[in-house]
Amino acid sequence: MTQDPRLCGLCPKLCRFACPVAGGTADEGATPTAMLQAAEDARAGRIPWSEAAEALEKCTGCEACRAPCEFEQDVPSLLYTARAEAFAEGIAADGAQDLHSVHLEHGNPFGKDLHAALRAEAREDCDFDRKGRVLLWPGCRMLAERPEEAAAAMDLFREIGADHMSLPARSEVPCCGAPLQVVGDARGLEVAAASLQQYFNRQRTWVTPSSRCLLTVRNGYQAIEQDIRAEVLHVAEYMLFFKEALGDRGKAVMDGFEARDEPVPSIVVHDACGLHRRVGAGGAVYEVVDALTGVRPDSLDGYPDRTGCCGAGDFHDLRRPAAAVEVGDHSAKHRTLQAGTWIVTGDSDCVEALRRTHPDCRVEDVLGFAIAWSPEAPAAS
Ligand code: SF4
Ligand code: SF4
Numbered sequence: 019m020t021q022d023p024r025l026c027g028l029c030p031k032l033c034r035f036a037c038p039v040a041g042g043t044a045d046e047g048a049t050p051t052a053m054l055q056a057a058e059d060a061r062a063g064r065i066p067w068s069e070a071a072e073a074l075e076k077c078t079g080c081e082a083c084r085a086p087c088e089f090e091q092d093v094p095s096l097l098y099t100a101r102a103e104a105f106a107e108g109i110a111a112d113g114a115q116d117l118h119s120v121h122l123e124h125g126n127p128f129g130k131d132l133h134a135a136l137r138a139e140a141r142e143d144c145d146f147d148r149k150g151r152v153l154l155w156p157g158c159r160m161l162a163e164r165p166e167e168a169a170a171a172m173d174l175f176r177e178i179g180a181d182h183m184s185l186p187a188r189s190e191v192p193c194c195g196a197p198l199q200v201v202g203d204a205r206g207l208e209v210a211a212a213s214l215q216q217y218f219n220r221q222r223t224w225v226t227p228s229s230r231c232l233l234t235v236r237n238g239y240q241a242i243e244q245d246i247r248a249e250v251l252h253v254a255e256y257m258l259f260f261k262e263a264l265g266d267r268g269k270a271v272m273d274g275f276e277a278r279d280e281p282v283p284s285i286v287v288h289d290a291c292g293l294h295r296r297v298g299a300g301g302a303v304y305e306v307v308d309a310l311t312g313v314r315p316d317s318l319d320g321y322p323d324r325t326g327c328c329g330a331g332d333f334h335d336l337r338r339p340a341a342a343v344e345v346g347d348h349s350a351k352h353r354t355l356q357a358g359t360w361i362v363t364g365d366s367d368c369v370e371a372l373r374r375t376h377p378d379c380r381v382e383d384v385l386g387f388a389i390a391w392s393p394e395a396p397a398a399s
Contacts (some may be wrong), residue, residue, distance in 0.1 A: 023096050027091040031094075033083035038327040039076050039334075042348030043288035043341050048076035048084045050093045057100035067104045074101050076109040078345060079200075079332035080291035094296075094332065101202030114201040115339035121197055121206075127336050128162035132192035135161055137167035140185055144176075150184030153221040154253070155235075157228030158193040160366045167366075170389045171253075180256070180262035183225070187384075188217065196234040200332045205240075207234075211244035221248040225256045227366035227385045229299075230332065231293030236297070252293060254302035254364060254384045261309050268310035270393040283360050283380070285311060286318040288372060290365030291327050303364040303384045310391050318353065318361055328371035335371060342371070350375035362387045 031051050034040055039048040046052060048057035056073035059065045087093075104110060110118060114133035120129045121228065135168045136156070140146065154175070156168035168185060186192075195210025219225050224246065226232050236250045257264060275282050287303055294300030308314045319326040329335060329345030355361075363369060366383040373381045382390055 020095045021089055021091045021391065022098075023058055023091070025091065026054050028089070028286050029088060033091075035378070036082040036086050038082060038349055039078060041343065042311050042329070042345035044075075045076065046340075047073050048341075050077075050087075050091070053077060054091075054093065054096060054100075055102075055240065057096070060100075060104070067107045067109045070100070071104045071109050071111045071114075075114055075337055077332065078291070078327050078329060078334040078342075079296065081295040084295065091304075095341055098199060098202065099140070101111050101200075102204040103202075103203030103337035105204070108130045111337070112202055113339075117197060117333060117336050118201050118206075121246040126158040126162065127194040127197040127333055128150035128158060130162050132158055132161035132165075133189045134143065135165040135306075136168060136185060136192075139165045140172065141169070145169060145172045145185050146187040147182075147184045150182045152180065152183040152256075153248075154183050154185055155194070155224060155226040155228075155231055156185070157226055157231040157366060158197070159228060159230075161192055164366075164386070167237060167383075167386050167389065169308060171385050174385075174389050178257075178260040178267065181259055181299050182222075189359065192229045194234050196230045196238070197336075199234060199238055201337070203380050207238065207346050208242050208244070211239045211242060215239065215246065218246050219390070223256065224248040224250045225384050226251075227253040227383050229290060229297050229365040230367055232297055232299075233292065246374045251299065252299045252302060255299055257306050257384070257388065258302055258309070261305070264306065264309040264311045264388065265312075267388075267393070268312060268391065271310070271391050273313065274393055282311070283358055284356060285313075285315045285362060286319045286358040287315045288357070288361050288363035288365075288368060289326055289369050290363050290383075291331055292367065293364035294305070300364050306388065307362055310388060315362070318355075319349075328368040328375070330367055330371040343374075344373050355379055 034049045053073050056070040060067045062068035082095050117127045170299045195207045198206035327349050329342035335342035359379045361379050361381045363383050369383050
């Protein structure tokens with residue numbers, strides 16, 4: 019459900035207090051109401067789209083505003099529509115324009131050769147197995163920030179029995195097109211989806227650690243009639259098919275702690291906005307951690323509806339880097355964690371932002387956690 023921005027005029031606007039961007043940046047122009055009003059004003063000709071474009075950028079897509087909203091407005095989707103209208107007029111905010119230019123040149127918003135990065139880390143003899151019917155789609159951010167994790171994941175999956183998995187072998191597919199949707203380039207998303215649809219549909223299962231990629235391929239492609247027939251899953255959901263093997267791995271790790279007489283570190287789960295609110299698959303992260311440790315972890319922020327926005331959602335950190343830092347700091351400031359605590363996030367896109375705000379903790383996404391929680395690599399190191 020996307021709903022109608024005009025409903026905001028009938029509302030007491032409790033969303034303002036939920037929004038981590040409005041709270042973190044103390045910017046009244048960043049409230050959901052202000053952003054949606056800017057879009058309405060531009061549509062009505064009261065302000066030019068060039069003026070509205072800056073306001074439309076101030077959202078991480080976290081959906082914290084949805085819980086208090088009586089009208090269930092899907093603010094991120096409403097903003098994608100508004101940005102697409104502005105983009106069609108040739109207008110985007112500076113940060114979005116920069117992201118788009120980099121994407122046009124490099125095929126991803128990070129300006130790196132992501133395919134080369136993956137090839138440098140992965141094993142040519144088995145990680146790109148063309149007979150594999152399960153595709154691990156790392157997402158452009160993981161390939162830009164931690165390509166070694168994508169490669170290490172393949173060893174993990176082979177170990178737990180998921181031996182039909184492969185990494186994307188095609189050189190032209192490092193990015194699903196999500197950044198283009200976010201900045202309003204609707205045509206760009208269509209082209210990206212059209213170029214990937216057949217490739218994805220040759221898979222039995224399509225798996226990603228990125229909630230942003232998951233949302234794009236599961237919902238964004240469908241909205242433009244580029245349906246993906248493969249089963250589309252978050253990596254934690256897929257890992258649960260191998261719960262018993264995860265349990266065996268976890269038991270070996272726990273035995274190691276006992277043998278070394280080392281304390282088991284505290285582990286908490288970051289309820290990543292994209293996975294918990296937008297995709298609704300956050301419970302799988304708890305189950306994976308439970309399988310690997312024998313203990314159901316606590317939530318980093320107390321409960322999943324409370325915003326724990328790291329500031330990086332919807333490539334907000336690339337579009338508005340300074341604001342993203344303020345949002346991440348705002349979310350982190352009330353958290354007190356013992357040094358050495360492990361934070362496991364359900365979204366691979368949140369890892370670097372959380373590492374910045376929690377330098378005394380070990381931060382991994384659920385895939386990175388399963389890799390690191392290894393009998394060969396003692397967890398406390
Ligand atoms: S987004 Fe929802 S809560 Fe916020 S002003 Fe609009 S209708 Fe009200
Ligand atoms: S989705 Fe998140 S960042 Fe965007 S307006 Fe709602 S609460 Fe604010």
